[in-house]
Amino acid sequence: MSLKHLLPIFVGVFALVAPLTASARDVTHAMGTTSVPDAPQRVVILTNEGTEALLSMGVTPVGAAQSWLGDPWYDHIAEQMQGVESLGKESAINLEMIAALEPDLILGNKARHEEIYAQLSDIAPTVLSERLRGDWQVNYRLYAEALGKTEEGNKVLADYEARIKDLSAKLGDNLKEKVSVIRFLASQTRIYQLDSFSGLTLKKLGFDRPANQNVEEFALRVGKESIPDMDGDRIVYFTYDDGDGAALQAEADYLADPIWLQLEAVKAGKVNKVDDVVWNTAGGVIAANLLLDDIARIYGVE
Incomplete structure (x- = not known):
């Protein structure tokens, strides 16, 4: 058989083998080391903060854990x-x-998904982050590495740190407020x-x-x-209400309590209600930037 006749066969065989031999990298994470594709195309993310990480790097997942509040995603x-499959809560x-x-590629969190890690790994290469609160940047860097987008991720984090530095300078003596x-x-x-999403930012x-x-x-x-x-010196508060009104009633009870009304911050008129999603629940880089927006507004240094 001539080379001319063999060429279609070679092409067909290559098409079958290519996906199996696509280049990959080893990523070390909370469960060990996993070989992941260099440029994953169909990514599933199983945490809310991880979803924000992907979006910030220009990656739209094919499926994601549903937001803790929203139907099924946070408003922001x-x-x-749009078009992303909701896979249930974290x-x-x-x-x-x-x-x-x-x-x-599947990205998740050890605290949430260690028990199903083997099953996830049977579906696709799975990388689990370590932290569930506090310094979200630790997980962010892992997600960027797993996505093969370390450079893009570093740029997002550098921009965030630049915002921190700029806002801190504008706040000046306001930073003395407790x-x-x-x-x-x-x-x-x-x-x-301090080891909380809002605490880290402050x-x-x-x-x-x-x-x-x-x-x-x-x-x-x-x-x-x-x-x-x-x-x-100032109180910032937020309320997690899942729709039944119980948390909002608790908030109202506290704010009407005679002892609350005697707090120095309350008497000074330095009490600010903010969005629970932004200040706590979302936990990702997009919310972190929105939190900075809130602080700038509260102190009038936009």
């Missing part, structure tokens, strides 16, 4: 997520739906400390914090007896 990312991922999407961060939920109230900017919040912990879980511990 809904437009970018803690209740639908494996069959993932398999049906035929991803070539900012207290409070979250109302239906079942408890939290006083947020620390980066250089804000002072009340003594009980100026520690490298996540949050104090308290009740009304701890209202005096919520005071500061």
Whole structure:
């Protein structure tokens, strides 16, 4: 048989083999080391903060964990997520739906997905991040590496750090305010400390914090007896309400309490309600930039 007749056969064989021999890289993550494609095309992301990471690097996932609030996405990312398959909440991922999407890379989190890691890995190369709170940039860098977009990711982070530096300079003496961060939920109230999404941002900017919040912990879980511990030069609060109104009622009860009304920040008129999604729940780079927007507005330094 001539070379001319063999050529279609070679081409056909190459087409079958090429996907199996596409270049790949080893990525070390919370569960070990995984070989991932150099340029993944069908990415599934199983955390809310990871979704924001992908979007910021110009990657639209084929499937993603549903936002904790929204139907199914947070308002601030809904437009970018059109056509993306919702795979259930972070803690209740639908494996069959993932398999049906035929991803070539799955990104998740050890705390959320360690128990299903083997099943995820049977579907596609799977990389799990380590952190679930605090410094979101650690996970961000891992996602960028897994996507083969380290350069793009570094640019996003550099732009964010530049914003931090610029806003910090504009805030000036405002940074001397001891900012207290409070979250109302239906079942408890939290006083947020440094190892939290909002706490990390305030620390980066250089804000002072009340003594009980100026520690490298996540949050104090308290009740009304701890209202005096919520005071500061300024109070910023947000409320996680899942639609039944219970958390909003808890917020109203606190804000009407006589002891709350005697807090120094309240009497000084330095209390600001902000969006729970932006200040806590979303946890990603897009929310982090929106949080900076909020601080600039609160202090009138836009």
